[in-house]
Amino acid sequence: MSDETTTNALEVSVSELSGKLKRTVEDTFGNVRVRGEISGFRGPHSSGHSYFSLKDERARIDAIIWRGQAAKLKHLPEEGLEVIASGKLTTYPGQSKYQIVIDALEPAGAGALMALLEERRRKLQSEGLFAEERKQLLPYMPMVIGVVTSPTGAVIRDILHRLADRFPVHVIVWPVRVQGETCGREVANAVTQLNTFGESNALPRPDVIIVARGGGSLEDLWGFNDEEAVRAVADSMIPVISAVGHETDWTLIDHAADWRAPTPTAAAERAVPVRAELEALVADLGARMRGAMSRRMEVERNAVRAAARGLTSPDMLLAMPRRRFDEAASRLDSGLMRRVERAQDRFGYASSRIMPDVLKRHLDTSRERYFRAASDHSRSLQRAVERSKARFLPISAQVRPTSLLALMERSSSRLAQSDRSLSRLLPQALSARADRLAKSARLLETLSYKAVLARGYAVVRDENNVPIMSSAAVKSGSALQIEMNDGTVNAVSTGLEKVSSSSAKPAEKNVHSGKTDGQGSLF
Known part of the structure; x- marks a missing residue:
């Protein structure tokens, strides 16, 4: 009889055993809901899948979210967040591990949502997205208003009705879902696209954007706590x-917006003024302006009248000039007659002195003097030409054309060389003289x-x-000129006093104190 233990159990391979375990676990735990805290989450893997763990105080289970399912989740996993995960259990035969494949993920109660909200608020606040210096002023009278809300709810009707009552303006409605997993992305996209209006399309650019929704629970308003939506509102170039x-409802968008309205109706009231009040204000200002202008004109009119009463009448102003004119006109006839008579007397006296014989003798004398001067000039010119010819003939006999050309070339060469030397030496000479002049100027300034x-x-x-070199040259009563650094002072001497060396004081103290210790005062 053999010592070996015999058994009729069927042998299976490791792979077969792992496959049976996998099927058993998946059949038994095909739909489970597990509550635990997310641990080890570092963001999606390069493949798009997310790997992490769910744990409580006594146990731990691996979890996985496939890439396709992660895009459908309403709440994404975050490290340390307590969640309720829905999915199925499966095994990983390669490492003999079991794990949960998550199909849905939600925070474990309102307390977890509030903790997540507070953590996100602190993060965005640390980045400065809620800082007051980022807030923009709302326009007083916008012409175009963009509204980001649901197109079918009561909110848009309230806003449009309130705008129509107060100040009708052009309204652009951008429809979005105000609840659900895509709410945050749609709000962020709406705010971003409205900022591009007027540049990428023909639609008018809004002057202000209203992001509105009705009341609801924390879960209903969760889309307006989305980080992408908050960043879009904070980065908007248009006031939001x-x-x-x-x-009583607060979301993270309220902190990032430029102004927070308690209700959608209050947002419409804040966005535009009351048209009737503006018309009344304009009418009142117009009436006040017309009244002020009327009063101003009356004041100016009275001032002109008062000035006119102080002016002399035109008759009084023109009386003396008119009289002087009449007197001058009355003297004009007699003065003209006397002027004519004096002219006639001078003409008669001159004509009596002019006789034909005298004039003829004067002309004959002048003609004879002219011809004599012309003859002398011709003879002088002829003698000058003969002297010049006598000097030129001996020289011309000695000068040959070839020697003359050579002389001209040598002269031209020397002239060119002198010009080059002058062009080279002149700047140096000027520079040297400029240096000497600068040194002399500095020496003069020093001395x-x-x-x-x-x-x-x-x-x-x-x-x-004349400068005074000695005090003995100053007499009492002498006029003096004292030149200082900033000007000249005129003074009169009062005399010279003898001062001992022990009692002498600085001149500055004498000037400021008014005493005459030491040298006598010159003022």
């Missing part, structure tokens, strides 16, 4: 008014007495502008 929920005056000294001159 947030009107999400009732007055000038002006530099001494700048240190607090003064030059005393007499009335003839």
